[in-house]
Amino acid sequence: MSGVTATGTEKDFAYDKVETLLQEFTGKKGVTVPVLQKIQEEFGYLPRPAMEYVAKRLRIPISKIFGVATFYAQFHLHPRGRNIIRVCRGTACHVRGVSKVAEKIQEILGIGVGETTEDLNFTYEEVACIGACGLAPVMTINDKTYGKLASNKLKGILKKY
Amino acid sequence: MYERHILICAGTGCISSGTISVKDALENELKKHNLQDKVRIILSGCHGFCEKGPIFIVYPEDIFYCEVQAEDVPELVEEYLIKGNVVERLLYKDPTTDMAITSHDEIPFYSRQKRQVLRNCGVIDPESIDEYIIRGGYVGLENALKMDRMGIINEVKSSGLRGRGGAGFPTGMKWEFAYRSPGDKKYVVCNADEGDPGAFMDRSVLEGDPHAVLEGLIIAGLAIGSDEAYIYVRAEYPLAIQRLKTAITQAEEYGVLGENILNSGANFKINIKEGAGAFVCGEETALLASIEGERGMPRPRPPFPAVKGLWEKPTCINNVETLANIPLILRKGAAWYSTVGTESSKGTKIFALTGKVNNTGLCEVPMGISLREIVFDIGGGIRDGKKYKAVQIGGPSGGCIPEDLLDLPVDFDSLTAAGAMMGSGGMVVMDEDTCMVDLARYFLSFTQSESCGKCTPCREGTKRMLEILQRITKGKGEPEDIPRLEQLAAAVKDSSLCGLGQTAPNPVLTTLRYFRDEYEAHIFDRRCPAGVCKELLSYYIDSELCTGCRACVRVCPTDAISGERKEPHTIDETKCISCGACFDRCRFDAVKTK
Ligand SMILES: Cc1cc2nc3c(=O)[nH]c(=O)nc-3n(C[C@H](O)[C@H](O)[C@H](O)COP(=O)(O)O)c2cc1C
């Protein structure tokens, strides 16, 4: 249950936070993407009430906001884990066998691409090129990059989180 | 006065290999020996040799240490900085001769390059405008301010510079279109979206020499008569964004950016926009839609952005590397610039050399160099003594180049003739263990999922092609699949709205052109010659290596493996479903594929 009422508002949602974020954008053009980026920075994902609020305040149809939010890989509509694992599926990593690594992590965590573990500890994602191809295969966990991966190194790395 | 400078590479590759802990250890160690006033530590941009990071160079002697870790630092300080004994074990060793090399100019990876655009990367502190200026920075801008608009444009035109973002459109001509378009407000946009998976040239330039890009942008603005620019950077590049922001602030303080640049009366403002992860946004019209806050979907051209671009105003869009070439041209002149390169492609090109080569990293080479020199001299040949199969140039829009075309000169036109394209500069080397059908499937799955869905040929066509390729790699290919692929490829290429769809079939077409036998082996013999496609492999146990531990017997889902404890096991091929579980499980590498 999302708790969204017929009017599209939710009582205990932190609308004031969204309002504060919107301040620096008033009167500017082309702000949809940066506004959504700010909201995601604040909440970790895009809560529906926040998008509805933005739609009203900026006088943009909600369908359009939703269209933008679902177009870009960067935006998430559901809460995510504390630790974000991003495995690179770029060409250099592909050629150096990242598929096995990707399969192994999913097996260890028991989740698929874009999913989050039940304890909210990990979210597993796949991205195209992290820009560290020299170290392929590569993944990042939060801001830390792990290169030259092999399936047998993974358990040790994941244990640290 | 410092006696020595130590440059530690702080590009993304080296940082993930441990640059920061090396720097912290060095600071501590210098303090311990009371050397902090004699030795200066500089965190530099990418040196290109990411494979061997962290890179650690000591000047003025120019001693090149690589793969330095924090634990090595006490020894480096004690033995080298204090006693003057070179620490041999941390030097680069030539893989062919096994000889240690002390200076980086002597390492083949560097000596074959021509580092013009990357001249500052790894040499200066990217967060210091002074260091950029000492090395000739912003002289190009000063020169440009003395010229009129057509003067600048003509200089760029006669340099022969062509866009480095993919299509190779002549830059001077693009500027002239934007200049001649009527309009009171015009924009310049720097395309730093770098969507090709497997390429990181633009990232390294932005991280290692951000002022070069700014200077290029400002000059472009002067030329077309624009006072505002956007840099569209991937959000996946946080370090590049931070360095750009620092550089913009410094440039404003020094008066080369902002109001009344160097007292010329010209104004220029630079905004940064973070991309949000969509390959198609690298396409210029989609990029503009994205800056405007819309879904990044391409628009039909014409009208071209030079006529109707950002917010319907004339807009000039250039790639990062293109812009980084501009200061050089304005400083040293078109005549100087055009001495390097071939008839139709002038200057240098930066490639991200990755995959199965010994030396992966970033290299800048003169146009016209042969692929063989890049892969075998700079790249040091194929890893683990394997055999070269092909190199993929131009990412998902490009194509593969087989062994008999290795002597092809690398320039825009010859690559296009071979069915590949220059693209932005990704160069992924493949060896005998790479399956070309699987590779084509990989690229198609990328373009298919990145297709924005606006036009039907790209949205549906790439999907159907992908289904066929998936079928072939699963051993379910049909004899008509090859002609079907060719027919679909032609239709998608001809009728898609933007460059994404128009180039998406290239990897399929080139692999079909040069490696048709691999497709046929998959379809007719149900065999994957490279041993990659799981469903097509057959497994057997090497009785010499098998210890009879029964580990594989326990994981086999179909009970296909039999044998007594401590006796070699065997696989019953009629029961085996080629899942590979035994292969992954075996600790003695006794399970083999054929
Ligand atoms: C699907 C697609 C993706 C593209 N991605 C990029 C990119 O990541 N970076 C880039 O500079 N150009 C990219 N381009 C090319 C741009 O549309 C445009 O041609 C280029 O930015 C122009 O700059 P240049 O003339 O300096 O090369 C892409 C084109 C297409 C069709």
Ligand code: FES
């Ligand atoms: S392809 Fe994986 S980091 Fe570039």
